[in-house]
Amino acid sequence: MTLEPGDIVERAVGPAVGRTLVTGVIGADTHIVGNRILSLALEKAGFKVISLGALTPAEDFIKAAVETAADAILVSSLYGQGELDCRGFRDICVEAGLEGILLYVGGNLVVGKRSWEETERAYFVMGFDRAFPPGIRTPEVIRLLNKDFARRAIAGHRPGAVE
Amino acid sequence: MTAALLIDFGSTYTKLRAVDLDRPALLAAGQGPSTVTTDVTIGMKAALADLEHKLGKLPVFKYRLASSSAAGGLKMVTIGLVRELTAEAARQAALGAGAKLVGAFAYRLTPADEKHVVSLAPDIILLAGGTDGGNVDVIRHNAQRLAGLGLDCPVVLAGNRDVGEEIAGLLGARGKIVHLAENVMPNFGELNIDPARAAIRRVFIDRIVHAKGIDRAASSFDAVLMPTPAAVMEGARLLADGIGNRKGLGDLLVVDIGGATTDVHSVAHGNPVREGVIQHGLPEPRVKRTVEGDLGMRHNAATIVAAIGHTRIAQRSGVSDATIERILAAFTADVERLPESPEEIAFDEALAWAAVRIAVERHSGTAKTVQTAQGPVVVQIGKDLTALGTVIGTGGPLAHGATPATVLEAARADPAQPLSLRPAAPRLLVDGDYMLYAAGLLAAVEPDAALALALGSLRPVGTKRSHEQTYQAS
Numbered sequence: 001m002t003l004e005p006g007d008i009v010e011r012a013v014g015p016a017v018g019r020t021l022v023t024g025v026i027g028a029d030t031h032i033v034g035n036r037i038l039s040l041a042l043e044k045a046g047f048k049v050i051s052l053g054a055l056t057p058a059e060d061f062i063k064a065a066v067e068t069a070a071d072a073i074l075v076s077s078l079y080g081q082g083e084l085d086c087r088g089f090r091d092i093c094v095e096a097g098l099e100g101i102l103l104y105v106g107g108n109l110v111v112g113k114r115s116w117e118e119t120e121r122a123y124f125v126m127g128f129d130r131a132f133p134p135g136i137r138t139p140e141v142i143r144l145l146n147k148d149f150a151r152r153a154i155a156g157h158r159p160g161a162v163e
Numbered sequence: 164m165t166a167a168l169l170i171d172f173g174s175t176y177t178k179l180r181a182v183d184l185d186r187p188a189l190l191a192a193g194q195g196p197s198t199v200t201t202d203v204t205i206g207m208k209a210a211l212a213d214l215e216h217k218l219g220k221l222p223v224f225k226y227r228l229a230s231s232s233a234a235g236g237l238k239m240v241t242i243g244l245v246r247e248l249t250a251e252a253a254r255q256a257a258l259g260a261g262a263k264l265v266g267a268f269a270y271r272l273t274p275a276d277e278k279h280v281v282s283l284a285p286d287i288i289l290l291a292g293g294t295d296g297g298n299v300d301v302i303r304h305n306a307q308r309l310a311g312l313g314l315d316c317p318v319v320l321a322g323n324r325d326v327g328e329e330i331a332g333l334l335g336a337r338g339k340i341v342h343l344a345e346n347v348m349p350n351f352g353e354l355n356i357d358p359a360r361a362a363i364r365r366v367f368i369d370r371i372v373h374a375k376g377i378d379r380a381a382s383s384f385d386a387v388l389m390p391t392p393a394a395v396m397e398g399a400r401l402l403a404d405g406i407g408n409r410k411g412l413g414d415l416l417v418v419d420i421g422g423a424t425t426d427v428h429s430v431a432h433g434n435p436v437r438e439g440v441i442q443h444g445l446p447e448p449r450v451k452r453t454v455e456g457d458l459g460m461r462h463n464a465a466t467i468v469a470a471i472g473h474t475r476i477a478q479r480s481g482v483s484d485a486t487i488e489r490i491l492a493a494f495t496a497d498v499e500r501l502p503e504s505p506e507e508i509a510f511d512e513a514l515a516w517a518a519v520r521i522a523v524e525r526h527s528g529t530a531k532t533v534q535t536a537q538g539p540v541v542v543q544i545g546k547d548l549t550a551l552g553t554v555i556g557t558g559g560p561l562a563h564g565a566t567p568a569t570v571l572e573a574a575r576a577d578p579a580q581p582l583s584l585r586p587a588a589p590r591l592l593v594d595g596d597y598m599l600y601a602a603g604l605l606a607a608v609e610p611d612a613a614l615a616l617a618l619g620s621l622r623p624v625g626t627k628r629s630h631e632q633t634y635q636a637s
């Protein structure tokens with residue numbers, strides 16, 4: 001199956017099939033509902049999902065990713081302290097040998113009167129590959145995962161490797 | 164009468180328990196020195212002579228089963244990937260197999276680690292790493308490094324199944340003996356230590372017993388089934404769970420105070436008791452053993468005093484500071500020494516109290532409060548043992564000590580440490596005849612008799628030993 005730009009797919013395709021994804025809600029955040037919906041949808045779509053649940057420290061995402069050789073980490077933050085909790089996330093990944101791992105963040109990232117663009121930029125600076133605004137639907141997330149894994153397969157990337 | 168002989172080839176003594184399986188009851192106990200380092204048969208003969216002296220005549224034994232902690236115990240090194248994940252699971256498997264854990268490594272072995280592993284001279288190495296389908300690079304790296312080391316000990320391989328055969332082949336090609344077992348953590352956060360535990364026990368029976376020279380006494384026993392700590396653990400499991408229609412005591416904790424270590428075994432899930440508490444970390448094995456290598460009553464007497472505080476020991480024992488120093492020196496000089504003077508007895512009791520307190524505190528989980536925007540959330544790490552019903556003490560100081568009640572009391576929760584999830588109000592029992600290891604061994608062949616014997620050996624603290632007053636499961 002080839003992907004056309006803009007295609008809405010509900011399944012992992014091509015190089016994305018069977019990839020290991022770590023999900024969880026970071027920090028002292030107990031909003032579990034969206035994360036659970038997302039995790040279930042990803043599993044149904046054909047990913048292997050390591051779901052860490054609510055109240056997960058940043059270090060635990062990384063430990064789980066190392067042990068399971070995960071290909072991506074999807075961080076949820078809803079309660080408004082995402083920026084604090086995610087600070088240095090990519091750096092910790094690099095430290096643990098997960099240099100090229102795909103990093104997504106989503107939930108309720110905008111705090112106060114800040115624009116989405118500004119918020120997104122802040123997460124890019126922290127090393128996330130993508131940040132998602134509230135209301136993002138799961139097929140869209142799966143579509144982007146397909147796209148990113150396809151692009152990485154071409155580039156010969158092995159994200160989960162601990163070097 | 165059908166009799167059985169249960170043997171413990173210990174590090175100091177060769178201990179025997181002769182039991183009558185029909186009643187079931189303890190016939191007599193015998194003891195000899197531990198002579199594994201020279202010729203194990205000497206100590207065994209002495210112990211049998213002691214037993215014969217007490218019984219008049221040795222019965223014909225239907226079973227003669229042994230455990231061993233002699234010749235340094237079952238020395239193991241574990242290697243995993245992430246310290247809190249597969250490396251921890253490997254550690255749990257080794258401890259659960261009754262091993263003496265001499266080294267626990269995580270991530271990639273460095274050249275310094277390799278030298279360290281060689282210097283530890285393990286009897287068995289447990290190699291883990293990666294969940295199934297997970298990381299393969301690190302376990303492969305570590306296997307390659309191990310393959311090149313001048314060690315001839317067997318390797319139990321219990322890592323990512325994707326590379327199980329490959330790594331077994333890699334090690335086998337370099338002359339290593341490899342036993343392949345299921346992954347200690349097949350899925351993230353899922354503990355699966357029983358297969359590795361069983362593999363370790365098989366290697367112990369097939370090779371280590373011979374390697375340690377214990378099989379020289381093979382004419383006086385049928386089999387050495389497991390390391391002694393594993394036998395104590397089996398005894399604890401049997402006591403807790405019962406067998407068939409005979410109910411056990413339910414969730415319990417065993418504290419085994421020894422000269423070199425203090426062991427704690429718990430048989431309990433330890434899940435959060437209070438509502439709304441969130442559990443963090445790896446799931447806990449229901450039958451869990453922890454070993455405190457710095458809390459041995461003789462080898463580490465000074466460490467225990469330092470850990471609990473000089474003042475505390477002085478207060479509890481009523482012994483002056485100067486005297487404490489003098490007794491410590493005497494104990495350190497002679498690790499087999501039994502307390503003699505009233506001061507030594509008081510000091511020893513305070514020492515045992517401290518060892519139990521610290522060991523049970525380390526074994527039990529902790530609750531910590533995390534402040535969130537919504538308010539406080541309680542996070543539990545490790546087992547919640549607050550509701551645990553029974554604490555059993557075993558080991559020299561409790562069997563011979565003046566007041567086991569005071570010593571075992573230390574296992575109870577202390578209101579001054581509200582975050583420690585120790586048992587709040589357990590009944591305190593003593594394994595007066597040191598029967599737990601024997602019951603653990605016997606459980607393999609005669610579980611009903613083993614349970615009756617184990618229960619029969621328990622008495623509530625503060626009571627005198629009497630065979631009319633044995634403890635029964637409610």
Ligand code: B12
Binds near residue numbers: 107111
């Ligand atoms: C239900 C709820 C609660 C419940 C949570 C119950 C639970 N255990 O889950 C309770 C009452 C406990 C609660 C508490 C609080 N809440 Co609240 N809560 C909500 C509410 C109403 C709904 C959240 C929800 O479940 N949505 C439904 C799910 C399906 O959607 P979702 O979470 O957005 O997830 C979807 C997508 O975002 C996406 N997604 C999620 N994560 C990720 C990650 C990635 C990588 C990707 C790609 C996608 C993705 O996938 C999901 C499926 O479509 C929201 C408001 C709202 N309407 O969103 C406020 C809200 C999140 N809460 C808020 C606040 C402030 C709090 C409290 C701090 C309030 C307080 N002062 O006590 C506490 C914090 C508690 C804590 N420590 O976490 C604010 C956060 C403000 C901010 N971010 O700036 C919100 C936005 C309300 C508001 N408008 O003020 N809350």
